[in-house]
Amino acid sequence: MTLYMNLAELLGARIEQGLYRPGERLPSVRSLSLEHGVSLSTVQQAYRQLEDNGLVAPRPKSGYFVTENRSLPALPAISRPAQRPVDISQWEQVLELVRASPHPDVIQLGRGMPDIESPTLKPLLRSLAQLSRRLDMPGLYYDNIHGNEALREQIARLTLDSGCNLGPGDLVVTTGCHEALSTSIRAVCEPGDIVAVDSPSFHGAMQTLKGLGMKALEIPTDPTTGISLEALELALEQWPIKLIQITPSCNNPLGYIMPEARKKALLTLAQRYDVAILEDDVYGDLAYTYPRPRTIKSFDEDGRVLLCSSFSKTLAPGLRVGWVAPGRYLERVLHMKYISTGSTACQPQLAIADFIAEGHYQPHLRRVRAQYQRARDQMSDWVTRYFPPGTRASRPQGGFMLWVELPESFDTLRLNRALLEQGVQIAVGSIFSASGKYRHCLRMNFATRATPEIEAAVRKVGETAYRLLAQDSDAG
Amino acid sequence: MTLYMNLAELLGARIEQGLYRPGERLPSVRSLSLEHGVSLSTVQQAYRQLEDNGLVAPRPKSGYFVTENRSLPALPAISRPAQRPVDISQWEQVLELVRASPHPDVIQLGRGMPDIESPTLKPLLRSLAQLSRRLDMPGLYYDNIHGNEALREQIARLTLDSGCNLGPGDLVVTTGCHEALSTSIRAVCEPGDIVAVDSPSFHGAMQTLKGLGMKALEIPTDPTTGISLEALELALEQWPIKLIQITPSCNNPLGYIMPEARKKALLTLAQRYDVAILEDDVYGDLAYTYPRPRTIKSFDEDGRVLLCSSFSKTLAPGLRVGWVAPGRYLERVLHMKYISTGSTACQPQLAIADFIAEGHYQPHLRRVRAQYQRARDQMSDWVTRYFPPGTRASRPQGGFMLWVELPESFDTLRLNRALLEQGVQIAVGSIFSASGKYRHCLRMNFATRATPEIEAAVRKVGETAYRLLAQDSDAG
Numbered sequence: 047m048t049l050y051m052n053l054a055e056l057l058g059a060r061i062e063q064g065l066y067r068p069g070e071r072l073p074s075v076r077s078l079s080l081e082h083g084v085s086l087s088t089v090q091q092a093y094r095q096l097e098d099n100g101l102v103a104p105r106p107k108s109g110y111f112v113t114e115n116r117s118l119p120a121l122p123a124i125s126r127p128a129q130r131p132v133d134i135s136q137w138e139q140v141l142e143l144v145r146a147s148p149h150p151d152v153i154q155l156g157r158g159m160p161d162i163e164s165p166t167l168k169p170l171l172r173s174l175a176q177l178s179r180r181l182d183m184p185g186l187y188y189d190n191i192h193g194n195e196a197l198r199e200q201i202a203r204l205t206l207d208s209g210c211n212l213g214p215g216d217l218v219v220t221t222g223c224h225e226a227l228s229t230s231i232r233a234v235c236e237p238g239d240i241v242a243v244d245s246p247s248f249h250g251a252m253q254t255l256k257g258l259g260m261k262a263l264e265i266p267t268d269p270t271t272g273i274s275l276e277a278l279e280l281a282l283e284q285w286p287i288k289l290i291q292i293t294p295s296c297n298n299p300l301g302y303i304m305p306e307a308r309k310k311a312l313l314t315l316a317q318r319y320d321v322a323i324l325e326d327d328v329y330g331d332l333a334y335t336y337p338r339p340r341t342i343k344s345f346d347e348d349g350r351v352l353l354c355s356s357f358s359k360t361l362a363p364g365l366r367v368g369w370v371a372p373g374r375y376l377e378r379v380l381h382m383k384y385i386s387t388g389s390t391a392c393q394p395q396l397a398i399a400d401f402i403a404e405g406h407y408q409p410h411l412r413r414v415r416a417q418y419q420r421a422r423d424q425m426s427d428w429v430t431r432y433f434p435p436g437t438r439a440s441r442p443q444g445g446f447m448l449w450v451e452l453p454e455s456f457d458t459l460r461l462n463r464a465l466l467e468q469g470v471q472i473a474v475g476s477i478f479s480a481s482g483k484y485r486h487c488l489r490m491n492f493a494t495r496a497t498p499e500i501e502a503a504v505r506k507v508g509e510t511a512y513r514l515l516a517q518d519s520d521a522g
Numbered sequence: 523m524t525l526y527m528n529l530a531e532l533l534g535a536r537i538e539q540g541l542y543r544p545g546e547r548l549p550s551v552r553s554l555s556l557e558h559g560v561s562l563s564t565v566q567q568a569y570r571q572l573e574d575n576g577l578v579a580p581r582p583k584s585g586y587f588v589t590e591n592r593s594l595p596a597l598p599a600i601s602r603p604a605q606r607p608v609d610i611s612q613w614e615q616v617l618e619l620v621r622a623s624p625h626p627d628v629i630q631l632g633r634g635m636p637d638i639e640s641p642t643l644k645p646l647l648r649s650l651a652q653l654s655r656r657l658d659m660p661g662l663y664y665d666n667i668h669g670n671e672a673l674r675e676q677i678a679r680l681t682l683d684s685g686c687n688l689g690p691g692d693l694v695v696t697t698g699c700h701e702a703l704s705t706s707i708r709a710v711c712e713p714g715d716i717v718a719v720d721s722p723s724f725h726g727a728m729q730t731l732k733g734l735g736m737k738a739l740e741i742p743t744d745p746t747t748g749i750s751l752e753a754l755e756l757a758l759e760q761w762p763i764k765l766i767q768i769t770p771s772c773n774n775p776l777g778y779i780m781p782e783a784r785k786k787a788l789l790t791l792a793q794r795y796d797v798a799i800l801e802d803d804v805y806g807d808l809a810y811t812y813p814r815p816r817t818i819k820s821f822d823e824d825g826r827v828l829l830c831s832s833f834s835k836t837l838a839p840g841l842r843v844g845w846v847a848p849g850r851y852l853e854r855v856l857h858m859k860y861i862s863t864g865s866t867a868c869q870p871q872l873a874i875a876d877f878i879a880e881g882h883y884q885p886h887l888r889r890v891r892a893q894y895q896r897a898r899d900q901m902s903d904w905v906t907r908y909f910p911p912g913t914r915a916s917r918p919q920g921g922f923m924l925w926v927e928l929p930e931s932f933d934t935l936r937l938n939r940a941l942l943e944q945g946v947q948i949a950v951g952s953i954f955s956a957s958g959k960y961r962h963c964l965r966m967n968f969a970t971r972a973t974p975e976i977e978a979a980v981r982k983v984g985e986t987a988y989r990l991l992a993q994d995s996d997a998g
Contacts, residue, residue, distance in 0.1 A: 186838035362662035
């Protein structure tokens with residue numbers, strides 16, 4: 047990373063953290079130059095980058111100021127799901143979402159697709175092509191069940207950034223994070239067991255519980271700090287919970303980062319009640335602040351945390367390469383991995399190992415993180431502009447998903463149906479609840495660059511919501 | 523296929539089927555030329571190919587004769603497993619096998635690895651490389667949950683050869699046959715259910731039953747005609763069996779092809795007792811005879827057969843592309859697929875679709891089928907030559923696996939341990955039984971070309987077996 051990018055990232059992080067407040071004057075170019083021991087032009091470059099990112103604005107003769115807060119939509123309230131274990135429904139809605147193939151005539155705001163057109167991914171494609179031309183054809187072999195060792199070494203290195211201290215032997219490569227989640231859940235739970243989940247929660251994890259015959263206990267969740275520890279403790283008192291399944295860093299769908307103290311407190315709770323934690327960190331590397339947040343796994347001392355992740359959100363989902371650090375459940379996870387897919391496709395593993403080893407991963411992350419952060423602001427602006435008054439929205443601290451809450455009576459299934467005729471797809475809120483709550487909510491993807499087409503699509507969502515609300519009040 | 527190859531295949535099939543017997547004189551070049559309307563030189567080319575394959579030998583001035591039978595090892599007897607449902611053990615032995623990475627110092631006779639160095643695979647690698655260079659990066663997207671449509675169209679076409687009439691909508695692409703098996707089993711069965719299996723049986727399928735909490739009921743199986751229908755019917759009378767799981771075409775590990783009449787009779791039994799059939803056809807395209815055997819699925823009228831296969835044995839396992847035609851269980855399989863891996867890696871799917879569409883699949887199959895058939899004869903010869911007297915061996919009709927039976931008291935676990943020190947790995951027989959039977963058996967792979975190194979490895983297996991037997995009788 048060049049000097050100016052370093053500095054821009056540092057200043058950006060301070061603004062994000064609120065150390066410099068909206069409208070506040072930032073340090074002068076000269077003082078920053080002295081403070082950081084860099085040239086004046088480096089500081090100027092850093093400020094220009096922050097300006098590009100929309101975080102600062104210059105005022106003639108006065109220096110740089112933190113951009114004034116736009117009028118952001120209000121945050122959703124803390125969720126209040128049913129406080130008892132339920133069987134999971136909503137498969138039909140999930141199937142409708144995942145059945146859709148990429149189609150030029152449909153703007154898919156509903157899928158969890160990162161920007162795969164970033165030029166920083168080029169070395170990965172080059173590596174895939176080179177592997178195909180190699181005479182020893184490494185991509186055609188079965189690899190061993192743990193996954194490619196070179197890749198596991200690189201993953202172990204990456205996890206240092208989240209505070210972990212893992213070796214290649216602690217890791218199992220999986221076919222996407224899906225397989226990491228399903229092998230982990232099956233390693234810990236039996237059919238009929240109760241799993242506590244944050245709420246709203248990733249539909250893939252909940253459908254896994256459904257498929258394996260487990261029950262979900264949805265725990266109230268705050269849109270900025272995550273799962274309510276108080277509610278979780280009450281639930282642990284009351285029910286024989288086997289596993290806590292959460293996405294604490296750059297949550298899907300809410301985008302929050304659970305504060306470190308709360309992560310530690312959650313682990314303490316899990317220890318006290320002797321339950322395992324499945325920590326889904328698939329968006330963790332996409333936190334807008336640097337360094338990225340620590341994982342709960344990084345505080346784990348007795349191997350009760352199964353850390354699941356993948357390269358589907360950071361690089362590309364079509365590669366289907368994920369991983370799990372299963373702690374004390376390693377042997378069980380290996381068995382579940384064996385029966386699930388035997389092993390994971392080799393060539394993508396080798397290409398990703400090359401990509402990281404050659405130093406392409408961090409520059410790629412820096413680029414897409416900055417892009418997603420700008421896109422979040424843009425998307426929030428559009429929601430303010432185009433959605434009905436009273437609409438609430440999350441304020442993601444990482445990743446590329448916005449959670450939008452419409453009035454309580456609203457039905458996003460109806461909205462989605464009306465939108466499909468207009469070539470737009472959203473993710474309906476009900477799939478993020480075991481029991482079909484959040485029908486009035488929706489999730490939109492802001493990973494693709496903000497084009498007039500995307501703006502028009504978001505506008506259609508907002509205007510169609512308006513129209514349906516007006517129909518309802520006419521009928522009511 | 524050229525004319526002479528066609529003719530060679532036809533004659534080879536007749537010899538295999540016993541229409542021309544060992545030592546018998548084959549039709550003259552002239553009469554074959556007239557019968558098939560081809561030139562004399564075409565017939566001569568066909569005979570030369572059969573000679574290369576070791577199937578015929580010329581005698582001066584007398585024409586071509588079917589090669590005299592070598593002294594083949596005796597066939598194993600019909601298996602006699604325990605006639606009650608059991609919990610599955612043997613995971614430690616399976617793990618030892620699948621944990622091994624390819625290693626230049628170890629000759630792995632134990633893995634189910636095809637010959638991936640065949641020049642007929644080159645177009646596949648070229649296609650993988652081309653896909654990586656395409657600007658629209660099709661390999662990086664999520665595909666829809668059913669799998670790539672172009673690939674499903676090609677698979678549907680291929681299944682015509684086994685008598686099926688399937689459309690792309692009847693198929694779900696999976697991450698290898700493993701995922702086809704596990705999603706199928708989970709689509710049909712609940713934990714605690716009883717599954718009838720052929721015996722010996724593929725360890726991957728049995729470990730799946732174990733991982734999902736099901737019980738296996740091993741059914742006596744004949745080494746040339748497959749699962750005993752009589753024993754199966756008794757079992758269906760006696761136990762609430764939910765599923766019959768078998769590999770009827772080019773069985774793993776025994777190599778038999780179940781006769782068509784028995785396949786039909788099995789389906790009738792399944793209908794009568796209303797159970798589902800999981801038909802593992804992963805080696806079916808590698809039958810030495812042409813046309814390849816029909817699947818049970820091809821006779822299925824009410825959607826009770828789940829046909830599972832993959833390109834792991836015909837092309838390369840590292841691609842991890844399999845598929846299932848789940849019949850009436852399609853929706854359930856889709857759900858299980860979603861929770862297992864979400865979707866399958868795109869690029870290998872696209873490359874395989876190209877490979878088949880461009881006409882490379884059948885020539886590749888022809889080449890490897892002929893190679894495996896020669897290698898089977900070679901491997902059988904080596905077993906006759908190097909193994910202790912009384913050793914029995916299967917006579918595979920397809921695929922690349924030989925099943926070897928040593929005296930009843932023999933322990934192949936001990937043999938395997940002794941062999942590993944010598945750089946040779948075999949698959950121990952006990953992993954092919956739910957309850958750890960077949961400890962005196964082993965499975966060897968003959969896919970790699972017969973080199974002096976391979977011969978030396980097989981010789982080590984035989985000689986080490988000799989030595990251990992001698993020790994036993996000294997001790998006894």
